[in-house]
Amino acid sequence: MxxxxxxxxxxxxxxxxxxxxxxxxxxxxxxxxxxxxxxxxxxxxxxxxxxxxxxxxxxxxxxxxxxxxxxxxxxxxxxxxxxxxxxxxxxxxxxxxxxxxxxxxxxxxxxxxxxxxxxxxxxxxxxxxxxxxxxxxxxxxxxxxxDANRVYVEGILEKVNADAISEKGFRVVVDCGNGAASFTSPEILKRLDCEMYTINCYPDGRFPARLSEPVEENVKELMDVVRAVKADIGVAHDGDADRATFVDEKGNFVSEDVMLALMAKHYMEKNGGGIVVTPVSTSKCVEDAVVEAGGEVIYTEVGSPVVAKVMKETKAVFGGEGNGGLIFPEHLLARDGGMSLAKVLELMAEENKPLSELAKDIPRYFTLKTKVECRDKKKLLEGLKAEFEDANFTDGARVDFEDGWLLIRPSGTEPIARIFAEARSEKRAKELLELGLEKVRKILGS
Structure with missing residues (x-):
């Protein structure tokens, strides 16, 4: 059914x-x-x-x-x-x-x-x-x-190097987006002896200050405040705080894929390798960082429940999605914005480097996305199997090239197909995106 x-x-x-x-x-x-x-x-x-x-x-x-x-x-x-x-x-x-x-x-x-x-x-x-x-x-x-919030905050503090973070006395700006993080992230920062500045850290279901999704275009105020108060880092949450996105000490937004790669690399180094689980839509920078650190990436269908399930089956040491949803299995097999905040502070404290310096070590890619109407998903998938015999069909068709990759994936909730293209140069990413569009039009006859 x-x-x-x-x-x-x-x-x-x-x-x-x-x-x-x-x-x-x-x-x-x-x-x-x-x-x-x-x-x-x-x-x-x-x-x-x-x-x-x-x-x-x-x-x-x-x-x-x-x-x-x-x-x-x-x-x-x-x-x-x-x-x-x-x-x-x-x-x-x-x-x-x-x-x-x-x-x-x-x-x-x-x-x-x-x-x-x-x-x-x-x-x-x-x-x-x-x-x-x-x-x-x-x-x-x-x-x-x-009081689940108290239990949760104490659980996080037990699983990070709280002493190392406290010694640094980080200056942190947190944007809770008028969501549920208002009751937890400020408390986490307080307990870690951070100097804290809060934005939108009171619950309001109208989301009066910004749209709930913590993507770059929605957190401009956070970026400005980080620069104004000369903070060490800024963090933004979505409405239910299962995601966290970050701004470095210069006020620049750090892409979600880079943060995923950065934390995955950190976990590989701490564990001497291991398995990282992430969806097929994730940037190649994650695999590059993991493999260089002696680890292995397993790709799954899109969706955090699938990622968590495969992490449990493979005993993965880390996982997550390229949308700010990081998963720390030693704490919880689920996307976790509060733990993400604490773990990024731990990484900065242990490495004794600002976030901008840590992010420099992650390979840079250009990622482009688009979507097209698709009312016959079965026809599209059958056509993709004929066009790309060697593709990974875990979720749609992911085609890897020497200098990039292409993913064509029918949406599970809308009558559309999503096309992702990524390469080391913007020109090549555009070429791959156009290749994807051409194949979809050819298959669907549009």
Missing amino acids: ERSLFGTNGVRGIANEELTAELALDLGRTIASLRPGLIAVGMDARISSPMLKSAVLAGIMSSGSDAVDVGITPTPALQYYVKVSKANAGVIVTASHNPREYNGIKFVSHDGVEFSREEDAEAERTLLSKKFRRAGWNEVGRVFED
């Missing part, structure tokens, strides 16, 4: 239109039917989140399970709480970096890992069948409260 409600990260839609209280109620019943027992529920700071969280809690209770309401919390904090507590599963109400009118509901397994695609498919079957557990009047569940 093709999943229609569950996408690459749970169920998402416009709040109270596509993702309604009724649907949230049934999703609460679904998780309690599949994973009966204590279930932890958290939410981001969106305007619709309290409504949807309340409906999820009601669904869980009606199925006879108890729930722990942890309030506004980053997605990785909810996941870490589930991992270390007695909870049998978790639910996070969030649409991550999507626009403010959206919201989402995502399920978490007992080990803190997001539901796999297979588990999401099982959840969708249960949801559509409406064969839920239903408790008697005297067996309905109860709701407790707990």
Whole structure:
């Protein structure tokens, strides 16, 4: 069965239109039917989140399970709480970096890992069948409260070299994007004895200051403040704080792929090699850095649940996506913005170098992206297999050349195909992008 409600990260839609209280109620019943027992529920700071969280809690209770309401919390904090507590599963109400009118509901397994695609498919079957557990009047569940943010922050501090960071007394600017990081990242910096400047570090589901996604064009204020206060580093989060992007001491945005490569290289050097897992859409600079440091890269389909699953299977020492979503398996098999912040500070302290100097060691590539209409994804994939017999078909078709690579990938959620091209020169990247466009047009007859 093709999943229609569950996408690459749970169920998402416009709040109270596509993702309604009724649907949230049934999703609460679904998780309690599949994973009966204590279930932890958290939410981001969106305007619709309290409504949807309340409906999820009601669904869980009606199925006879108890729930722990942890309030506004980053997605990785909810996941870490589930991992270390007695909870049998978790639910996070969030649409991550999507626009403010959206919201989402995502399920978490007992080990803190997001539901796999297979588990999401099982959840969708249960949801559509409406064969839920239903408790008697005297067996309905109860709701407790707990502080997942405290548990999460303390878990992070236990797994970084806090003394080395504290000795440096870093000056840090943090932009929480009016999201859930407002309750955790400033506390992490405070506990690490950093001199801290905050931007948008109060929850506001309207996202009044900037768009939620922490890409370069949305964090210009952070870049300006880093320069103005002569900070050592700046960090920005998305709405649910599973991602972190960085600005160096000169106020320059450091690309997400470079940060992924930098941290992957660091983990290779600390572990004497090992496996790094990342999607096929990731920049070649990551593989270059990992291989040079004696490690190996395994490529997966796009999507953090897939990356986490393969990391667990291969006992990878590091992984992540080229969007600011870094995964530190010794802490949590999930994208983790708070741990990313702490680990980047640890790297700067241990290497005794500013971020701009560390980033210089990562090979530079030019990456271009575009998208085209594609209503026949099966036809496109069959055509790509004929055009590129030696391609990697893990997720779409990734074709590696001596001087770059090309990825053509049908979207899992929209009637489009995404085309990525990367090379050492901008000219070659443009040539590869045009090659991709030509092949897609030829296959689809457009």
